[in-house]
Amino acid sequence: MNFIYIGAAATLLGVPAGLAMTGGNAQTVMTVSLAVFLAGLVFAARRWPRSVLILSVLTIAAWRPAHLIEAGWVWPATAALILTVLAGHVRTAVITGAAAMTWGLLWDYGATQRSSDWVFAHWCGEALWVGAVLAAAITWRNNARWQELELGRRRAEERVEIARDLHDVVSHTLAVVGVHLNVALDAFDDDPEEARASLRLAQQVRGQAMTDLKSLVGVLREGEVPSLASLERLADQVRAAGLPVTVNEFGDPVEVPAPVATAVYRVVQEALTNAVRHAGATQVTVTLRYAPDEVLVDVRDDGPGSEAVPDGHGIAGMRERVAALGGALTAGPDERGFVVRASLPLIRS
Numbered sequence: 001m002n003f004i005y006i007g008a009a010a011t012l013l014g015v016p017a018g019l020a021m022t023g024g025n026a027q028t029v030m031t032v033s034l035a036v037f038l039a040g041l042v043f044a045a046r047r048w049p050r051s052v053l054i055l056s057v058l059t060i061a062a063w064r065p066a067h068l069i070e071a072g073w074v075w076p077a078t079a080a081l082i083l084t085v086l087a088g089h090v091r092t093a094v095i096t097g098a099a100a101m102t103w104g105l106l107w108d109y110g111a112t113q114r115s116s117d118w119v120f121a122h123w124c125g126e127a128l129w130v131g132a133v134l135a136a137a138i139t140w141r142n143n144a145r146w147q148e149l150e151l152g153r154r155r156a157e158e159r160v161e162i163a164r165d166l167h168d169v170v171s172h173t174l175a176v177v178g179v180h181l182n183v184a185l186d187a188f189d190d191d192p193e194e195a196r197a198s199l200r201l202a203q204q205v206r207g208q209a210m211t212d213l214k215s216l217v218g219v220l221r222e223g224e225v226p227s228l229a230s231l232e233r234l235a236d237q238v239r240a241a242g243l244p245v246t247v248n249e250f251g252d253p254v255e256v257p258a259p260v261a262t263a264v265y266r267v268v269q270e271a272l273t274n275a276v277r278h279a280g281a282t283q284v285t286v287t288l289r290y291a292p293d294e295v296l297v298d299v300r301d302d303g304p305g306s307e308a309v310p311d312g313h314g315i316a317g318m319r320e321r322v323a324a325l326g327g328a329l330t331a332g333p334d335e336r337g338f339v340v341r342a343s344l345p346l347i348r349s
Contacts, residue, residue: 004046007079012039015076019069034059034069034076042079049087053080057100065107073104074130081130085137093137097130179242179276228261228288231268235286238272244283245272251290260344263321264288264297267329270318271299271340280304281337294327294345302337318342 015035038056045052056077063069074081074097084093101123108119184198235245256264268286275284281303289296315331318340322329327344 004043004083007045007083008039008042011035011042011076011079014078015039019072019076030063031069034063038076038080042083045080045083045087049080049084050089050092053077053084053093053096056080057096061100061103064104073126074100075126075133078129078133081133082137085134086141088141090138090141093134097134101127101130228256228264230265231286231288234265234269234272238276238284243276243281245286246284247286247288249288249290254290254292254295254346256295257346259325260295260346263325263327263344264295264342266321267297267318267340267342268299270315271331274315274340275299275301275303275338292346294343296343297341299340300337304337 012035015038016031019031037059041052041056057074057080060069060073060076064073069076081093081097084096104126105119105123108123109116184195184202188195231247235247238245272284272286275281281301284299284301287296287298287300289298318331319329322342322344325344327342329340329342331340332338
């Protein structure tokens with residue numbers, strides 16, 4: 001809407017001033033009437049930009065041969081020309097401007113007493129003005145479209161990131177809670193106390209999942225991210241499900257940027273979830289190695305594994321998350337179980 005008001009004001013003031021500068025009589029009633037009429041049309045350009053442009057150019061083309069104005073074929077309709085381009089009708093603006101300039105050149109050569117040099121010089125000046133206006137308007141529009149596309153791309157990346165985090169939190173929680181529920185179901189008749197203990201642990205894990213989901217909302221609202229200090233708490237959840245987890249750290253701890261810390265946390269979370277759900281493991285070892293320029297994370301279980309990497313969103317999500325930070329991730333069985341290994345450069349934000 002701001003462009004509408006600016007265009008109307010510029011037309012109202014610019015047409016008389018421009019006609020005076022180009023040799024026209026800016027004091028005549030018709031000149032002021034033309035300015036008011038074209039400025040009024042600008043307000044309709046929001047809804048009918050092409051119609052306003054064509055009507056503006058036709059008005060100028062009618063008044064000029066009638067000697068109601070003495071200069072200009074297209075430039076008095078500059079505001080309508082710009083608004084037509086910004087509305088996305090670039091072809092209409094270019095064709096209308098070119099047609100008006102061609103008609104003006106033919107009329108001036110055939111029906112005026114001016115010399116050919118004068119006609120050509122004034123036509124070239126107006127053509128340069130129209131060309132510059134079109135180029136500026138197209139550049140502005142393209143830049144605005146690029147910004148919209150970039151914003152859409154960033155929003156898409158954020159949605160993918162949110163989907164990964166939700167998958168990591170929910171799948172990990174369901175895996176651990178599922179183990180406890182199975183234990184409680186098996187012990188329900190023979191050992192009610194063990195069944196109650198398993199249900200209490202399941203409830204604790206569920207409560208922790210709610211905390212994690214609240215933290216995820218905090219990430220969306222405030223930019224908070226999981227820290228590497230939370231890995232021990234993550235391991236405790238898996239230990240409570242009956243799967244021993246060892247967390248080892250080697251090297252001098254370094255300041256890990258937030259995106260890298262989040263990626264390491266999610267990789268470990270997904271790998272532990274897979275170990276609980278799929279591997280049939282009896283032991284999991286999480287190893288962090290700090291180097292001056294990278295962090296290495298290795299999650300290894302002693303389950304039988306398989307020749308094929310489990311298909312699903314988890315492994316693919318981990319690989320995409322790590323690759324987005326310039327790192328690399330491998331996942332697959334070896335002679336001692338299943339291994340997820342990732343290396344992430346210490347990017348600085």
